[in-house]
Amino acid sequence: MKKIIPLLLITLLFNCKNEAQNNNGLQTVENAEPVEVPLKNGKARAYFASGCFWCVEAIYESVKGVEESISGYSGGHTKNPTYEANNTGRTGHAESVEIIYDPKVVSFETLVDVYFASQNVTQVNGQGNDRGSQYRSIIFYQNEEQKQIILKKKEALAKKLNTEIAAEVYPFQKFWVAEDYHQDYEKLHPNNSYIQNVSIPRLNRFKSKMPEVLKDNMH
Template sequence: MKKIIPLFIIAILFSCQNTAQVNSKQQAVINAEPIEVPLKNGKARAYFASGCFWCVEAIYESVKGVEESISGYSGGYTDNPTYAASNTGNTGHAEAVEIIYDPKIVSFETLVNVYFESQNVTQVNGQGNDRGSQYRSIIFYQNETQKLIILKKKEALAKELGVKIAAEVYPFQKFWVAEDYHQNYEKLHPNNGYIRNVSIPRLNRFKAKFPKELLKEHHY
């Protein structure tokens, strides 16, 4: 279960902006050329970080055209990150999801809309009580077309809401699949306290405001 970090630690995280995000290794990741993942069996892949991957996995799997959502780590500078290492905030990675989708049914732009509609867009380094750089919001682009879609949406949202949008925009480099026990976590552990009190309510808030015609009748 995710833990609530004491307020004094949260203050430190916000004041320091976490060294994992500002060191030279992290800057090299941010400045890198994006890597484009080719279609496989007609399916494309997209990558997002938006707080706890247990929550995000279920949200994307509720969208038509999404075949699968895989939990993992991305955005950092260390190889073979683990859940324990990621939680230290010293890997540069964030909890992320790999979305396998049919581009004939759902567009990358719609997936970006799902991203922003399913989170607190102003929260820096986390979502809800999940705080730290490992829970920060990142959208990964694989080419300039995707980058433009993300930046236009982010700019329009900032103007519409009159706020600063916290999501960072990174060139995609590599996605590391998380440990087996993290996969399909909401489906396999529906009675877990975090799932009942955080993940499912977040999913339901998203589904209540997203166009119904874009959602599956059942997402499992």
């Protein structure tokens, strides 16, 4: 994912807010009515974007009550996004995860806490060296209750840290599942250099912050 991009291209594409974030189509997404995903077999779904989805997938799968974390794309204005198209930063989508969870075990509120505890909350358009609108932080809400939970936690964190929180808050519209080779990437490729140097350290930082929410049998 993690390609070295020429400085000129970074400047053109990602200067503060790039073309994707200023696109009229994206404004339509931001102002849309949220789509609520119904429970299925007693399981709920939540959607988050926070940098590389390899990292975020592994973080959420470490949390009690989370059955599965799926990598994909959301938040944009184009249909059927691919990894290659998304990497241009022009689709409006961000690398995202779909969290399938048991609401009797873990609440949406706790999942939001996990979100903020597992990233650099002040970094705009990326996490670490993964930069661009496709790596920006977004929390998706499906109803007014979720929206208020997110906004209150974001406001409280901003006051606590005395800084602006980068995460955007979007109404959920649609989640596009990423290509098969992105799924369970951290588990399947533990010796990959990116996993070793970025994903695992990020996971470990999160684990140290919220040990009370971790599953007993961590991989």
